[in-house]
Every structure is written in structure tokens, then in C-alpha cells.
Amino acid sequence: MTSLRVAAARLASSFSESCQWGATPDGGMNRLSLNDDDRRVREWFVEQVNACGCTVKVDQMGNIFATRPGKNNSLPPIGMGSHLDTQPAGGKYDGIVGVLSALEALRTIHDNQLETYAPIAVVNWTNEEGARFPPAMLASGVWGGAFSLEHGHSRSDASGKTVKSELERIGFLGDTECSYEADPLSAHFEVHIEQGPALEAEDLRVGVVTGVQSMNWYNVVLRGREQHCGTTPMNMRADTLLCAAKMIQSINAQALSLPGSLASVAVINSTPQSINTLAGRVQFNIDARASSNELLAQLEERLEAACREIAGNDGVKIEVWDRIWRCPKTAFDETAVEMVRRSAREVESGKFKEMISGAGHDSVYTARKVPTAMIFIRCKDGISHNPVEYSSQEDIQAGANVLLGAVLRYDEFLKNNHQSK
Known part of the structure; x- marks a missing residue:
């Protein structure tokens, strides 16, 4: 046989x-x-x-x-x-x-x-x-x-x-x-x-x-303000794309701080797509994974807390934070x-x-x-x-x-x- x-x-x-x-x-x-x-x-x-x-x-x-x-x-x-x-x-x-x-x-x-x-x-x-x-x-x-x-x-x-x-x-x-x-x-x-x-x-x-x-996917939508890049002082902006960049960096850092976990952002979309206008809306997805369900739950809590703190500091609103897929x-x-x-x-x-x-x-x-x-x-x-x-x-x-x-x-x-x- x-x-x-x-x-x-x-x-x-x-x-x-x-x-x-x-x-x-x-x-x-x-x-x-x-x-x-x-x-x-x-x-x-x-x-x-x-x-x-x-x-x-x-x-x-x-x-x-x-x-x-x-x-x-x-x-x-x-x-x-x-x-x-x-x-x-x-x-x-x-x-x-x-x-x-x-x-x-x-x-x-x-x-x-x-x-x-x-x-x-x-x-x-x-x-x-x-x-x-x-x-x-x-x-x-x-x-x-x-x-x-x-x-x-x-x-x-x-x-x-x-x-x-x-x-x-x-x-x-x-x-x-x-x-x-x-x-x-x-x-x-x-x-x-x-x-x-x-x-x-x-x-x-x-x-x-x-x-x-264990694996989760998240959909995140941020809302700031569309503003002219040439006329808005740097300290008076609600720069949504910059806020998203800070979040992405923090998402990576949170996963690094929890051995056995991973977190990645591979999709990001911003509007309006104009070279001299700050994006007012940004959407991105997070792929989060961990060696156990408990560790993934801990990672999820850290990711959301870190992103909400960054949004608050930057004057940007998190319109959507949605776990769109969960796979224990x-x-x-x-x-x-x-x-x-x-x-x-x-x-x-x-x-x-x-x-x-x-x-x-x-x-x-x-x-x-x-x-x-x-x-x-x-x-x-x-x-x-x-x-x-x-x-x-x-x-x-x-x-x-x-x-x-x-x-x-x-x-x-x-x-x-x-x-x-």
C-alpha cells in the first residue's frame, strides 16, 4: 500500500x-x-x-x-x-x-x-x-x-x-x-x-x-480635514495620512513588544488624491496574528489603545475600528x-x-x-x-x-x- x-x-x-x-x-x-x-x-x-x-x-x-x-x-x-x-x-x-x-x-x-x-x-x-x-x-x-x-x-x-x-x-x-x-x-x-x-x-x-x-483582520477608517498643503501651518493641521503613518509605526512596535505576535498593514487608501491637499479620509487594514487566542486578544487591546491615543493627539477621529475577520x-x-x-x-x-x-x-x-x-x-x-x-x-x-x-x-x-x- x-x-x-x-x-x-x-x-x-x-x-x-x-x-x-x-x-x-x-x-x-x-x-x-x-x-x-x-x-x-x-x-x-x-x-x-x-x-x-x-x-x-x-x-x-x-x-x-x-x-x-x-x-x-x-x-x-x-x-x-x-x-x-x-x-x-x-x-x-x-x-x-x-x-x-x-x-x-x-x-x-x-x-x-x-x-x-x-x-x-x-x-x-x-x-x-x-x-x-x-x-x-x-x-x-x-x-x-x-x-x-x-x-x-x-x-x-x-x-x-x-x-x-x-x-x-x-x-x-x-x-x-x-x-x-x-x-x-x-x-x-x-x-x-x-x-x-x-x-x-x-x-x-x-x-x-x-x-x-490565531488570526484577526481589522478595517480602520480615519477622518481628519482636507486642507491646503501650502497655506495651512504645520501646527494647525488635522493630517489624516500622517496620523495613519504614526499608527502603522506603532502597530509594528506593539507586535514587536509581544513575542509570538505579528501585526501588519499592507493596504492603505486616502482621499482626496491631490498632491497639494491633505487627505481628509484614510482607510487601512490590519492583519494581526499570534501563537494563542489569549495573546491575540492582548495584541488587539494594545493596537486599539495605541491608535486611539495617536488619533486623540493628532486631532483625528477614528470613524471605524472593525474586526472584519476572526479565526481562532x-x-x-x-x-x-x-x-x-x-x-x-x-x-x-x-x-x-x-x-x-x-x-x-x-x-x-x-x-x-x-x-x-x-x-x-x-x-x-x-x-x-x-x-x-x-x-x-x-x-x-x-x-x-x-x-x-x-x-x-x-x-x-x-x-x-x-x-x-
Whole structure:
């Protein structure tokens, strides 16, 4: 069973084929969720899984469940999943490696005419990145019960187009209810690039992920005064953009003062956009993360207190301070993690690292409903969300083989557990 290995050349070919849609001249990817390139790669994905004897279901959030039957089809399938959407200036591996590794694991099972005990499913989750339709992990969040379908459908992009309207436009608004109850899984396994430097620093290909740190997103809107830059004395201004700059510096300082926490501002907008007029309104977002829910709550309190003090001193009003997304710390299921651990011991001769993920993934929301585990693979310089994002085919192959072994081990676990009852 565990001696099966994926076809390396076919896996590499899948990247060449699927990454033609959304490819950018700098070698990266711009395949925002539900755009035309996302439609094309979804259609390609459906063709590939149909060739493996899968039945395909699309739910009301556009999640694609491709299921190969097993011996006991009364059991929910063991899921392997990730996402095919990317950041606007992203790379070819974030999310994509998870779907293509799962597809290759499925093909390997099919090529070897292996009858698994439980069905096996490959899942493409919609809008994991949240780059076009915030928040991140939207459709897996609806499936996992974190968001309502109405909330998911009504999320809009910068032009006002909604998730539901774009699903309709590209032909992937399914009629199956988006929920664990309508599309249950027995477990969920996900391969992903690490998006950090730890594996490379230790010259390891594979990480066994035991959980995900706590995360919050905030929307902040400041109101000062539009004033002429040439006629308003420096000491008589309510300079909103300057106030925001002070806040951003303080946000960084607060995170530095709390070991185990992170806080970042990567989006900022100001109006009016005139070179000789002080901005009267500034909007920015904060990404805050921590190793525990308690530490993140402490960081949140410090961030808000510091920003309110700065606003008061500068004569600027905080019109909005809103936590727009909350994702508590996730601990993955020990049995599922152990299957990944055993597979990694075999595939990588025991050379792997146990890790906590600093980034969110669809597995965060599947873990709310089913046993879940993740596999990280090494990425060059720890760079992600960037066109130079890169993982070697050898590392991708290793991750896919660990995934294949973990899923087959979990299938054996289900068989033994089910037959003993």
C-alpha cells in the first residue's frame, strides 16, 4: 500500500498545463477567484478528474468535489483539497500545489486499480485567497459553518461584483447546498507550500503541520480635514495620512513588544488624491496574528489603545475600528496528523519538521467539522504571494507522496475502525 509513488513527470506536466491560465510575464500568476482564468482552470480540473472515474459535484459556493468510489460508499470520502485561485501578483505554487498533488495522488490510485475502503475526493475550494472577495477561506468557511451562504454570496469585489453573480457568470454556481451536511468528508488532508523559511533553513523537504495560529483582520477608517498643503501651518493641521503613518509605526512596535505576535498593514487608501491637499479620509487594514487566542486578544487591546491615543493627539477621529475577520487558533486532529507523520517517516526517511502554520488555509475550516491535517513543502527563500515563489519538482513530488501515503493510511484506519464495530 505505502510503496505506491506518484508519477513525477505527469505531476510536473500538470503544472505546465494548469498554470497557462493566469500566467503573468514575470513568471507569476494572476488568477483571481472567479475570473475567466479561474473558469478555464476549473473546466480543466473537471476534465482531469472525470478521466479518473470521479463523480463531480459543485456546491452553491462553487466548491468542486470530485469523488472516486470506494468499497464502502456509505462512508463519506476522504478529502484531499486546496485552492486554484491566486493573489493578483502571486506565484504558481500557493494553493495550486495542493490541488495538483491531490489530483496526482488520485491518478496514482486509479492507475494502480486500487480499491480503497472509503471513497476518495479531491476538493477545489473557492476564493481561499480572499484577494478579490474578502475574507480569505470564504467558501470552505461556508462549508464549515463559519459563514452563512448569504454572507458568502454577497461578498463583493472592488467593482461591486458579488461572489454569486460571478459564480453564475462563469457557470460554477452549483445547486448542492454548501455545507458539511450536504457534502460530508471523513477527513481532509492538504498539501501547501510553507510560505516561510523554516524548512529551507533546516534543509528539509517536508513539514508535518499540527495546527494554525490565531488570526484577526481589522478595517480602520480615519477622518481628519482636507486642507491646503501650502497655506495651512504645520501646527494647525488635522493630517489624516500622517496620523495613519504614526499608527502603522506603532502597530509594528506593539507586535514587536509581544513575542509570538505579528501585526501588519499592507493596504492603505486616502482621499482626496491631490498632491497639494491633505487627505481628509484614510482607510487601512490590519492583519494581526499570534501563537494563542489569549495573546491575540492582548495584541488587539494594545493596537486599539495605541491608535486611539495617536488619533486623540493628532486631532483625528477614528470613524471605524472593525474586526472584519476572526479565526481562532486551530489544532489539527491527532490521528490525521499521525498518518501524515508516518507517511513522512517513510517517504523522507524520517527527515521532517513538525510545525504550526502562520498562514490560514482551507483546512482551518474543514477542521471544524472533520479530522484534518496538513503537509508543508519547502519553498525557496520562504517567499510567497510573489511571482518568484518557487518549489522544486522534487519537493513537490515528496509532498505528493506523503499525501498519498497519509490518505491510504487513513483509509486503512477507517476500515479497521469500521469493521471492529
